[in-house]
Amino acid sequence: MSGIHKRHWPGDKDRRALALHCMMGNAAYWGPIAARLERRVDLSAFDMPGHGRSGPWTDQPGGPDFHTAVTRIAASFIDRPLDLIGHSLGATVALRIAVAAPDAVRSLTLIEPVLFAAAPDPEQAARDAALADLLAQGRAEDAARGFIDIWGAQPFDTLPRPAQQTMARQIGLVAQTEDTLTRDQAGILRDGGLESIDAPVMIIAGERSPTVIHRIADALAARLADVGRASVPDAGHMLPLTHPDQTAGLIALNLDRI
Structure with a gap:
């Protein structure tokens, strides 16, 4: 695996945030979201391996799978509690980190999490x-x-x-990623895992997204201690790109809950 391209939108240095993009996307689409958050957080992001300006992904024998590798990269950005924002695959990485290290997360915003194991469909x-x-x-x-x-x-x-x-x-x-997303190889849904997250959580879905997304949101919300739900009218899966105003507004709402 070659170098990872990092992106940064300056803001409140006392409130760091990390945003994680979707499969086949790249971190650039967080730029319009960052602009709408108006520097209320100091936002970082990175292009996952094989995406954007990062180097290609190479599956190494005995090495981590793709989801684990991305999770480790994301974890390397965390040296104190921060606001964690993820979309699609990125949302499952964010959730994996929150389950593994609840104290590392100040707030958690999950946009269209594709953890299919939560709601077999x-x-x-x-x-x-x-x-x-x-x-x-x-x-x-x-x-x-x-x-x-x-x-x-x-x-x-x-x-x-x-x-x-x-x-x-x-x-x-x-x-x-099927082993992790469909069979929960990483144990994100393990007993007591979701329940251990005491940070405010916001789950955001597009109104027109596949039914499975709404079923996943139902299943996750039922196990989270402090969770808000939102559905963006007329939006599909790529709402951070297609509906940045509404997406940023909902992220900001969750930021204000802590």
Whole structure:
């Protein structure tokens, strides 16, 4: 794994925050969110391996899986309690950190967490099986198309050709996270784990997101001690990108709860 590209939006030096992006995204989309937070937090982010300006991901024999590697990178930013914000895959990393080290988190904002193990869903299982089948056939672009048409901000075929090619290269990472997201290999849902988080939590979903997202939010909220819920009207999975005003407003609301 090569170097990790870090991003920083200055703000209140006494209130540090870390934002974690989604699969096939990059940390740049936190810029509009940071601007709307108006320097109330000192916000850092990074491009995950194989994303944005970071180096490629290389799966090393005996090394950490992708989700674990990203979690370790995120944890390296934490030297005192901070506000943790995550979207999609990034939200599952944020939740994994909060379960492992509740004292490290001042507030936790989970945007569309894709921890499918929390709410097993036949439609999602079918999507996972279709993705695996396309990858086994070497049809990476078709696999990326199927993924983005469900989880992206716009249909795959409307994206610029370079973006399509990048996503086709990245799509294998989606399959590599299945053990954690679908089978909870990391033990995020272990007994007493979610219950140990005493920081204020906000779970945000897009109104038009797949049903499984709302079921995951229900399952997580039922086990959290201090949790708020929000659904953004007319938004889908990529609401930090498509609805930055509403997303930043809800993040700010959670920041104000501590």
